[in-house]
Amino acid sequence: MIIVSRLHEHARPLAVSFSLVACLLLSPGSFAQSAQNVGALHSSPGLGTATLAGKILDQRGRALLSSSVTVITMGGRTVKAMTDDRGLYKVTNLEPGAAQLIFEAPDMERFSTAISLHEGENSFDEHLAVSPLNSSVVVTAQKRDEELEQTPVSIDLITGNQAERDGIHELGDLNGKVSNFLYSNTGSRGVFSIFIMRGFANNANSIDPSTAFYVDGIPVNDFFTLDQQLIDIDHIEVLKGPQGALYGASSEAGVINIISKAPTNEYHGTVTGSYASYNGYQTGVSVSGPAIKDRLLFAVSGAVDGRDAFVTGYVDGKGINTQSSRFGRARLDWIPQEKWRFSAVIDGTHVADGGSYVLIPTDLTQFNQTVLAGLPPLQPYQEPVDTDGSSGLGTNSESLQSFYSGNSFNFTALVARREALAHYVQDADLSPVPFYVNDFRFRHPAWNEEFRFQSPDKSKKWIWTVGASFLNDTRHNQDLLNISPANPYGYPASTLSYGDPLMTSFIPAVFGQVSTRRFHERLGITAGFREEWLGRSLLRQPNPNGITYNGSIHDSIPLPSFIADYRVRPNLFVYYSLGRGWVPGGQNIYATTLDTALYKRQSSLSNEIGIKTTQFHDTLAINADIFHNGVQNYQDTVYAGILTSYFGNAARAHMNGAELEAGWQPVHQVKFDANVGLISARYDDYVVNPSTNLNLNNSRIHSVPGTTTTLSVQYSPYHGFFLKGEWNEVGSRIEYDLTSSISAVPYRFGGYGIFNLQAGIDHNRWSTLVFANNLGDRLYFPWITVGTNDGTGYQGGIGIPGMRRQIGFRTALRF
Secondary structure: EEEEEEEEEEEOOOOHHOOOOOOOOOOOOOOOOOOHHOOOOOOOOOOOEEEEEEEEEEOOOEEOOOOOEEEEEEEOOEEEEEEEOOEEEEEEEEOOOOEEEEEEOOOEEEEEEEEEOOOEEEOOEEEEOOOOOOOOEEEEEOOOEEEHHHHHOEEEEEEHHHHHOOOOOOOOHHHHHHOOOOEEEOOOOOOOOEEEEEOOOOOOOOOOEEEEEEHHHHEOOOOOHHHOOOOOEEEEEEEOOOOOOOOOOOOOOOEEEEEOOOOOOOHHHHHHHHOOOOOEEEEEEEEEEEEEEEEEEEEEEEEEEOOOOOOOOOOOOEOOOOOEEEEEEEEEEEEOOEEEEOOOOOOOEEEEEEOOOOOOEEHHHHHHOOOOOOOOOOOOOOEEOOOOOEEEEEEEEEEEEEEEOOOEEEEEEEEEEEEEEEEEEEEOOOOOOOOOOEEEEEEEEEEEEEEEEEOOOOOOOOOEEEEEEEEEEEEEEEEEEOOOOOOOOOOOOEEHHHHHHHHHHHHHHEEEEEEEEEEEEEEEEEEEEEEEEEEEEEEOOOOOOOOOEEEEEEEEEEEEEEEEEEEEEOOOOEEEEEEEEOOEEEEOOOOOOOOHHHOOOOOEEEEEEEEEEEOOOOEEEEEEEEEEEEEEEEEEEEEEEOOOOEEEEEEEEEEEEEEEEEEEEOOOOOEEEEEEEEEEEEEOOOEEEOEEEEEOOOOOOOOOEEEEEEEEEOOOOOOEEEEEEEEEEOOOEEEEEEEOOOEEEEEOOEEEEEEEEEEEEEEOOOEEEEEEEEEOOOOOOOOEEEEEEEEEEEEEOOEEOOOEEEEEEEEEEEE
């Protein structure tokens, strides 16, 4: 069997490969046949015929049946064939020599390449990529495979190809790709992750997030493991709105599903690399294939990355926010028979970043006039600290999943263990004078189990899921505050402890969902229900404020959901959803009074109306929705100075918003994309200090930007070359200074916009591109708060700066 040699190029209707042009120039009369001569066979004397065979699969390794195969021989003869139900094709009686091979399949990108046919048998296999406007992308939002455009949930999808091309290596890179979403770490990936979705926000004080994160079906239950590198990704699903019925606690704002590529039954691999400003680098390798054909499949991947700092310390001038991490993952799938599949996965992350909380003032003039009066002024991208700090993170996880696909039902069982160990040191007073340093350690082991029975794949009229899940985790903090003997304020040198809090949680749940289609499958009704119980014990010693709490919390909540969808036409789909979500209550480590030692559970009821459609012969795709969230006991961070921030509850709050995702491809060479989110998030009833009636009633919820906008255009004229420009904009936010017990002082921080540019060549087997992110070198803050600096007089913002301008290149080799 002879493997066909080829030069791949992205399919363009009028594009011709360089190899074929060479054949045209070097072979007189070749490819110059008139319409009347098409079909004639031009063979060189003495040569026999060639046969071409192979298979066409999607990028998950699934057969693409009824795909079109076209071979245009050197003599101008056109021969066509179709794939069978296994994705196999065979074309016979071909002329040896140069030829053009074209693969076409519904909803997949057209594939075209130059090949060289040899006498006898030739082989050519291909994995087709999803079309940019594909309406049948498969997602797992409802814990089963469904077509994206037929799933009645608001979903933003990032494909593996898009992640690789756009350099999406961690969750922070989703900023600008997802509407009404904003993500930031603390300037270091080894501390906390801070994210906002549809008006729900979290910070370091919260125990449970409002947005759930899953990696291959396994929940990630803490903020420390979220910054692992994303490598060998099949796709990322961002589900918006409460997903309580299927995902439970902490999915009130939505769910981010990260789906890795499954092991393949053929050997495949990818090597990626990038280098950019500030010595930024990323290198990744992934290999997949059969250990035993059709029975034992493996996938192994690993990556390292790092960069120099772009923020320096005020006192020593050294770089603070350096980055360095490594990640590894291995998966083994055993398929003893057609109906069973077992999957074992292990992975680990090690992060050793500089700094911890990398915060700089937003108002340099005021800061220099107050905190640094009479001293050299602070410069942009300088942090006003005397201790640079450090951070480290180590995570590991192991999981085992089993899948059964039968005629009467499908069954899934999952058991997973995940552990995070973190340690960071930071200058807690945020000033250049020696005062106090925070030394924080964290350990979080967690066990997750889930069992699901579902309707079989062939079921169309009634689709159902029933199951149970169990979460058992332990969180142990050691939080120390070291007061320097050199402090100028007269405080004695000492070490204060925040009580070494130890919290254990057990959350069992039962859930179910059923869907049916009526009226010629136009109308769909989906109803879901989940009952979840919480048992949480809290043990701690007194914190520096003398507050302690030893006890337990017991809670339960029903989480119903309802969805109605109607397929007006094959290309027009509308839906309405109603769902309830919740976030458990917990304990404030940094409470200042006994009244604030605990905070209540948060619950919400969400209404959403959406539309999904493709128009103009599928050249225009639109997903749009409007939503309303009514929230009870909204969990909110109360900032009352650097050392006095804690979680409180707004009795009532609401979020009204709208989202639009649109893609337009008027011609094959040009594609426009728009992703817009609008939101009005407000407190309805929020008494911050009952003794003085300090309240934020009818005020904007802090930290939530009113708009997020991404506009992009891509031009791909020929042979895989592309040029893409992207504009990302985040609207204004508001923060409150609550150090006064009488009134809240609002601070409005304007929005920002950054422009990204990339150009390169993307072939099927390799790609290389150059990029410039934040081309204008804009100083911007993905996260910001009020920086009340005790005793210094500074009244302004402090924020975590976003990445400065980076110019570099990325390359990938696929084999």
